[in-house]
Amino acid sequence: MANILSKFYVKTKPLSIKEYKENGGFEGLEKALHKMKPQEILDEVISSNLKGRGGATFPTGLKWQFTANESNETKYIICNADEGEPGTFKDKVLLEGCPFLLIEGMIIAAYAVGGTKGYIYIRGEYPKSKEMLRNAIGVLKDEGYLGDKILDTDFSFDIEVRSGYGAYICGEETALIESIEGNPGRARTKPPYPPNKGLWGKPTLVNNVETLANIPIILSMGAEKFKEYGTASSSGTKLISVSGSVVNKGVFEVEFGVTLKDIVYETCGGLTENSKFKFLQLGGSAGACLPENLLDTKLDFDDLRSRNISLGSGAILVADDTTCLLGFIKATAEFFEHESCGKCTPCREGNKHVTKLLDKIVNGVATVEDLEILKDVALTMKEMSLCGLGQAAPTALLTTLNYFEGEYNEHIKGYCRTGVCFMKGGEVVNE
């Protein structure tokens, strides 16, 4: 297993500058501030081929360059720590295990693109992370890494921690910006994109925690060395969050290029005792549900794209055969119904219809026509929603309709193979 990121949260105490430095902390920042011009940093990040670790996999260097190209006296750097994708807890490990790393990444980003103020937006469900980051910022201010004239240069930069409070949509960058402005977090139409017009209409760079944590590493080891990790299309490592029916659950750092099978059976020690693999959901609740025969899929952007699968946040949820597929899909749909911001029609109305139809299915009162309507609504959501939430909400539904349609039809006939569903108005079938 790789450890270029994980060594920081494994080997250092979270607020110890000494231990952080002993493991290579601030090497990237020192190099950037003292030896590099902003454009050289941008070139280095572009050349590293780093892609966003939040889920959209946009080339980080390009995003930085767009922000740098804007001429504006005020530019914002936002760290997106609104890790709301169910099954994802890798940013939490970085936030609580080594807060300096992502802050170092933010300072470098600000120096490179001309950022004047930083925000770290942390979800309300992570109160300990918030406290940790506030403390970390305090420590770094005292030590001259944040504030005026950082490391005795002319560069000044400060960071404020802001809270989410129970809104998954705020992980979407424009919704997050709305939230920092003090509004309900509803996604904006794009364009304009944040690098042009973001927070308070100013150029804004929004990067995920893990993306920013990679920056000091890239600068200190150099883009070429960084690219030795991973594959041609996907450089570096990925923190994956594994949950469900495997022996070893948790966050693991893997190199791009490994197969899902390796992750499940090698890294995570296979399925728990007596359970049989049913499906794997990749990328959180917004991700695809894959059957066993797709476990040869590689963690590689090209390979994933060719199979029309998204890596998302890198969450991996393994479900065994005691899991009722329809119960699972219903739980997923209820999540999105709860989290839709309500702005655009397909997501606001579609999620409601989807949960109602799934409710009929798990209660054994749905018809074949209901299944048709369900597919229709799901497709409308995917194709016509305003932001990624609505577009990705039906992914699990659509992929399971593709790979596991039989289990849908069984439920329509009033049969639940796992015995989890109470069919036909409370009568328990198959138990």
Place this chain on the structure above:
Amino acid sequence: MNKVTINIDGRDITVKDGATILEAAKELNIQIPTLCYHPDQSIKGSCRVCTVEVEGIENLQASCCTLVRDGMKVRTNTKRVRDARKKVLELIIASHNDNCLACVRSENCELQALSKELSMKETRLEKIVSNVSIQDDNPSIVRDSSKCIKCGRCIEVCHDVQGVGAIYNLNRSFNMEIGTPLGKDLSEISCVYCGQCINVCPVGAIYEKTDIDRVWKALEDEGKHVVVQVAPAVRVSIGEEFGMPPGSILTKKMVAVLRALGFNKVFDTDFTADLTILEEGNEFLHRLNGGGTLPMFTSCSPGWVRYIENFYPELLDHVSSCKSPQQMFGALAKTYYAEKENVDPKDIVVVSIMPCTAKKAEAARDEMIDSGYQDVDIVLTTRELGRMIKESGIDMISLPEEEFDEPLGISTGAAVIFGASGGVMEAALRTVYEVVTGEELENIDFVNLRGIEGFKEAVVKVGDLDVKVAVVNSLMSAKKVLDMVKEGKADYHFVEVMCCPGGCIGGGGQPIPGTNEIKRKRVEGIYNADKKLALRKSHENPAVKVLYEEFLEKPLGEKSHHLLHTHYVDRSN
């Protein structure tokens, strides 16, 4: 600006960089259906009806918020696109209370029109209509959330144009609704009843509280003497209710139809508009010479009055003490007119036809009883008058023209222009100039104060004095002046404030739609009506002169003070 060429449905079009697909299609006369889109508002991109296919992009794109890119290929009329639009419309209709037969907006509903445009058939989706009760515990506005399609236009106008912010997006997901805080009625919060939300609502989710039946009842009551007054803006917009182009001047046909409906007398609010100029003009001179509070703000617009009472009570001294023309009319109808005609004021019913929803609340204010009775009994909007005429079966357009009754129906061009932003100021200047200088004003058209722009200003030489005036419409523009006054940066002497964008022709009771394009035509109608009149200065109104001789004695006199002036209330808490 750079140009880009894109291809829509096989045809090339070159447009400016930064244009949307929707705009580019319009130039090719390709009609892409829309719903949340409003020409005078920001792009929302939320309904998703205007969807199109863009080559190379997997998902469909909303054309209102997708910018053109050079070489882009767009298809607006494929089966996939048509089906997708229908499906999204189906989702909207599934949660819409589609009791169209009993809906005030039937046949003037953007959702209904869209449904027809897309040939919608029976929906397969389960109907899930919200069960919320109708909110109408106030004199002016009814909100029915079961009709709301959540486009957000009302929120934009309430916050960004009017700066009131009475309503907002509440909750989220399917439960997202547009509503008032803490479930309060509009009367319990800072709503000023301007009704601008009604004007932009695409459906029947917001409308005026109707008083048509009360008017019918009064008209059928033998014991009642029912008089009606009509505000200036109504005559250039009522035609729109009957398919006439905006700005058509229908004053005399409107008089005829009101008489045909059974009103005992048909009078004109323009009469008291002229009177307002004499009272307010003199009040202004009094403040100017006697060192009273300046700048002085006009007080004809009840939405504006309620706004300053709600948000800037500390500046209420700046507001003219004159009642609005509507209220002056009511007070005089039940005193001067009652005496003159020998009618018992208790039997007089004063009905107003107003372009305004706030006028309903103004008439209901506690202190508006200076005649000894409620001065104005019932207020109808322009739209309600349209409906009343339709109910009656009378064909207004084919009626021969008739004149207003005397004496409260005689007026000048200065009163007509009250209906457009800048009109009150222009009318006041026409009179103040001549009163102060004793000379005739040669050029009486103050063109730089006209038009629907929100903020206008001018310096006018009146004798030795340079009078600095400002004219604002929409409450956001009013807020700017108020903040300037608070900061001591407003060196104006006199400020005209109209609550609604464009002035009363853009009022919340006016025909729908009332886009800026339509408002401009109504404004044109107003100034054309002024130009046609022989008398164009308020102080030349012969009936007003008689009123002073017979009854009031002099402007700001004791009787004026009692009947025509009022006071205001701090409503900030």
Place this chain on the structure above:
Amino acid sequence: MCIVLEDKTMEIIDNVGNTPDKLLEVLIAVQESSEENYISEEQLVSVSKGLGVTLSKAYGVATFYSMLSLKQRGKYVIQLCNSAPCYVNKAFEIIRAFEENLGIKVGEVTDDGLFSLEFVSCIGACHMAPAVKINDEVFGNLDRFKVKSILEEIIRRER
């Protein structure tokens, strides 16, 4: 309104900041300062005045973020994760266990005001699913027995 409560709200605004962008931060702080874990109507009105935002917007924000509450909650807010990873690890059994032990349904508060039960989206404790969060503390790898002992422990502490 109660003067003390208004003063407390104003003190929070002074600490957090009085610009409109601080609306969410202030509401969080107001809720966190409340024994019953909620924002009262009066406090919402004070916040809107103190920050110069319309009451409609303050209410809109308060009803948008699901961790904010305008209703009284228990001293201990038990947040049950019902997201997919916990579902796979049979969270529905844990939910039932909490309901049975407390005698209330999700969305309710116990009569003594000690506990309220509510659903929460993923709390990032998937490696120890099924998991719940009680105020700021996360409890994982739950079964019916652990549920019972967690509740007993809190009740003992409160006596």
